[in-house]
Amino acid sequence: MTRKLVSKKIFIFLFLFINALNLILTFPSFAVVNTQYENQAQLLKKINVFVGTNQGFELDRAPTRLEGGILFVRLLGGNDEALTQKYSHPFKDVPTWGDPYVGYLWHHGLTRGVSSTEYGSTLLMQGKSYLTFTLTALGYVINKDFTWATAVDKSLEIGLIDNNLYQELYNSTFLRDHVAKLSYDALKQSIKDNSDTLADQLIDTGAIDVKLANEIGITTEDTNSITNIHAVNSPVSKLTTEDIKLLGANGFTGSETEIADAIKQWQINNMIYASSTENYPDVSYSMRWNYAFPKTYTVMDMLSNMKDGNKYYGICYHYATIYAAIADYYGLNVRITNTTVKPSDVSNNSFYEATSKGLSLKEFEHFTNWITKKGLSIIDYPYEAVRLVMGETALHYRAEVNIDGSWIPQDDYNSITKGSSNYDYIVTNWNEGYQKEAFNDYVNRLKNGEDLKGEGYSSAYEEFLEGRLIKIETGEAKKYIGITDEANQTKRASNIDELLQGLGLVPYFDTKEKIIDFFQQADWVKEEIDEAFEVKEKIETATGQRFYIICDLMIYSEVETIEYSTYSEQYLAFSGEEINEDTFNNYIK
Known part of the structure; x- marks a missing residue:
């Protein structure tokens, strides 16, 4: 990190x-x-x-x-x-x-x-x-x-x-x-x-x-291996006898198999598999933060902060790392592996694609609170730089114990995870998502006054769509107040920034000044606004339908020509209303 x-x-x-x-x-x-x-x-x-x-x-x-x-x-x-x-x-x-x-x-x-x-x-x-x-x-x-x-x-x-x-x-x-x-x-x-x-x-x-x-012997064995559980950037903590006692994981005896099973039973008895983010909205944060900024959130941090009553909550990543820490205490030969595929590789759920990288402002608030608690300065972690290096983690992580020369997975603690054995696994590389040079470059560019808001997206539409899916899934879109536009529609985005975050849809405005204000007085909008209003008046006179100038300006701000199928998809997503092909061909194309 x-x-x-x-x-x-x-x-x-x-x-x-x-x-x-x-x-x-x-x-x-x-x-x-x-x-x-x-x-x-x-x-x-x-x-x-x-x-x-x-x-x-x-x-x-x-x-x-x-x-x-x-x-x-x-x-x-x-x-x-x-x-x-x-x-x-x-x-x-x-x-x-x-x-x-x-x-x-x-x-x-x-x-x-x-x-x-x-x-x-x-x-x-x-x-x-x-x-x-x-x-x-x-x-x-x-x-x-x-x-x-x-x-x-x-x-x-x-x-x-x-x-x-x-x-x-x-x-x-x-x-x-x-x-x-x-x-x-x-x-x-x-x-x-x-x-x-x-x-x-x-x-x-x-x-x-x-x-x-x-x-020279001042690091633990194999610390120079990026996959070892005691690698420099591994989140797996060295637990003490006192730690083990406090966890109630003390006194495990017998063969390696018996100890391995005892640790797994401890997890069944003392951990909650938080498959739903509704009750545990922060459950994936530590995994994601460690991926981009290794060792930001260690096993000791998980055990201290991810508690629900007298139990610890987590997903596969937490089960794997906590298991490894306890197994290591008992002298077992343990490693952590992960699938070669990521969630977006195996699901048609558009939410997975939208959330596979980057982070919301809500998660960033939690992130800055956490690094402050760790004694780091939030000045060194600007939002846009952090967003740009947050990558997609593996679909599943698991601990494995070497018993009699064979690596035995220890993730059959839950019916959900039992189905994960069908995938290919590799030993977890703790540096895989660590983009130190890229992060430092983003930070320096921000310090030099560059605007990185659109960086990392192929278009404003992609940025909006990702944000919109996240806001709907997390319930933020439902809670959003926004503005009431000139068509008396509520919960519309109040400005371009809130639109791109996916908080609300494009508002309908019948006045040039409000559209210019929506784009925060952007010069290019002032140059295009008169021509856009001419098109608007023709469409609304001929069809009787509302025409959302902001949608049109958003779409054409990045292309000179566009096909109807692409235009109509983006127009519908931005405004919530369709535009027919004849209108597009006669007045827009």
Whole structure:
């Protein structure tokens, strides 16, 4: 999914940490000491996190405040931004090579320095200060989840450090050697209340290459596979023992088949298959959002938000991903597959075609509420750009468990899904619908003032028809008030935008000014309006039937010539009234 390098929420956490960096107590010691973690330093060098100095890694000395700040930036994926933007800062004691990093911290409000003119570059950092930084980067809040004094204890509690390192941090001098170890282990640590690790977050933002991350061992097995359930963009969360207990999915024992069946029975007992959107209008949102913006809505998000009473609701996608998460907890070899066909491939239902891509303004409202909840900025997700990258998902998703060398589908939990075995399946590619470059291009075009309202449609008629089908299916057309036109017809579209959304049909107007206003004062309408009214007067005088100028202008705005069959189809759809072939041939064609 497209994200900011660091969410605003994390920046607030990190601001609190920077204040803790002021707790510096000692000056350099040059005593010869034994180091243990050169291997971690070497691995971190490959991803440009722990680079060293012109004298090597210098693992046997204490880290300075400046060195801590640089690692701070790199662990947050801000290295490239720091070096390219070269933000200014007010501190006089920062060497040239440190300026970009301190500038980055200052620019993002992450440091105040030790005074108004000094950063404290050469002051030394204690282990508690570095762990305060690390914990904060992992989403823990200082003075809420832990304090500077308890940073080491908190790190032991969450598994960031073991007992041996715990003793070292309390009983020996804190060294760059320890920094290498802590930084490496922090990358493998899960973010608070999230199945993602810090490494996953940096991979997501492009700060770390996924292959390098896999090579140096900071990602889960096969993370570099776009089809694995633990791939970077997979929505499948790593569930903890506590999660399993809260779900009531604990205590499954026996053979692989017995455990697989127990999970399926848990879904039958604890989940609602929401085949109707009437009761669960948001049920497909998470699937669609994940398709276009991977990992926007994880299994943990589903379990937290898609509840009806004490049960979880969903469709095949949710059953598959939740099943996979539980099966993975029990050590089963599980994967998710989907049909090679999509809904519009196998149905004559025009609603499927209309809703196969794009999204309504109503769904977009839910989408922006969700990404705001996730700590992202809605400014980065303009409607037209999001609409254009929302693609059609597969017809059916299912979990499969490998038992004795065979992949066994686990989707016979519902009579609806049992019929899905007739299709061909492939392992789900979590990046299939991810159009990152196209999305960024749309965003940039919008920023440059381009109008993308008609982008993605072959004609205004196609845009209207898609919108109309959606509005009728969802009931929005019935609720729409609109305007009463000059033929006393109610619920007519009040302007061109509401027409293209499919909210109402074209209104009948007998005055030029109202038609021009309907098109929001478009210059091309002003140029065509007189000729259109001449045609209108001839038709209405000769036939006694109403002629909808707006329909005619809409149809001819995109073509110079058109056949009667095409014209009459569009005229009927726009206005709700037919126009006969003689009228078309005599006055319009």
